Amino acid sequence: MTQIPPNIKREAPNILVTGTPGVGKSTLCTKLAELTGLQWLEISKIAKDYNCLEEYDEQYQCPVLDEDKLLDGLEEVMCKGGNIVDYHSNEFFPERWFDVVFVLRADNTTLYDRLTTRGYTGKKLEDNIQCEIFQTILEEAKSSYKENIVHELYSRTPEELQDNINRICTWLQLWFQDNQS
Numbered sequence: 001m002t003q004i005p006p007n008i009k010r011e012a013p014n015i016l017v018t019g020t021p022g023v024g025k026s027t028l029c030t031k032l033a034e035l036t037g038l039q040w041l042e043i044s045k046i047a048k049d050y051n052c053l054e055e056y057d058e059q060y061q062c063p064v065l066d067e068d069k070l071l072d073g074l075e076e077v078m079c080k081g082g083n084i085v086d087y088h089s090n091e092f093f094p095e096r097w098f099d100v101v102f103v104l105r106a107d108n109t110t111l112y113d114r115l116t117t118r119g120y121t122g123k124k125l126e127d128n129i130q131c132e133i134f135q136t137i138l139e140e141a142k143s144s145y146k147e148n149i150v151h152e153l154y155s156r157t158p159e160e161l162q163d164n165i166n167r168i169c170t171w172l173q174l175w176f177q178d179n180q181s
C-alpha cells in the first residue's frame with residue numbers, strides 16, 4: 001500500500017462516523033455533508049461501485065470486503081482531508097486517517113424497529129441488535145483510535161440528530177481555528 005508520511009498537513013479534517021447498521025450514520029452524514037461541504041464517503045457504496053467486494057458470507061448475509069483494495073483506493077483522498085467516512089466497522093482503517101471518530105448509538109427498541117423496517121429478519125436482525133447491546137462498535141473504536149478522539153453520540157430522535165450535527169459543526173470550527181496556517 002502507498003504510504004504518505006503522516007505529518008503532511010491536511011487541508012481539512014477527516015471524520016469517521018461509525019456504529020451498528022441502523023443507528024443513523026447515513027442520515028447524519030448526508031446532513032453534515034450538505035452543511036459543511038465535506039465529502040461523504042459511504043464505504044458500503046464505494047466498495048460496491050469499485051469492486052471491493054469478495055465472496056458472499058452466508059452466515060452474516062453480506063459480502064466480504066476486500067479491505068486492502070479499498071484502503072489503497074482511498075489513500076490519496078484521505079491524505080488530502082475533508083472527508084466524512086461512514087461505515088459500520090472501523091478497526092481496519094489506518095488510525096492516522098482520522099482526526100475524530102463519532103460512534104452513533106441507538107437503544108434496542110429503536111434499532112429493532114429501524115432494522116425490521118429495512119427488512120432485516122432472523123440471525124441478521126439478532127446479530128445487529130446484539131452488536132448494539134454489547135456496544136461492539138464503540139469498543140472497537142476505543143481500541144483502534146486514541147480514546148480522546150472517540151465520541152459516543154445517541155441518535156434516537158430528530159432532536160438528538162440536530163444536537164449531534166451542532167456538536168460536530170462546533171468541533172469542525174475549532175479544528176479550523178487550531179489548524180489555520
Ligand SMILES: Nc1ncnc2c1ncn2[C@@H]1O[C@H](COP(=O)(O)OP(=O)(O)O)[C@@H](O)[C@H]1O
Pocket residue numbers: 019020021022023024025026027028114155156157158159160161
Ligand atoms: N436521529 C434520528 N431520529 C429519528 N430517526 C432516525 C434518526 N437517525 C436515523 N433515523 C432513521 O433510522 C433509519 C436508519 O438510519 P440510517 O441513517 O440509514 O442508518 P445507518 O446509515 O446507520 O444504517 C432511517 O429510516 C432514518 O430515517
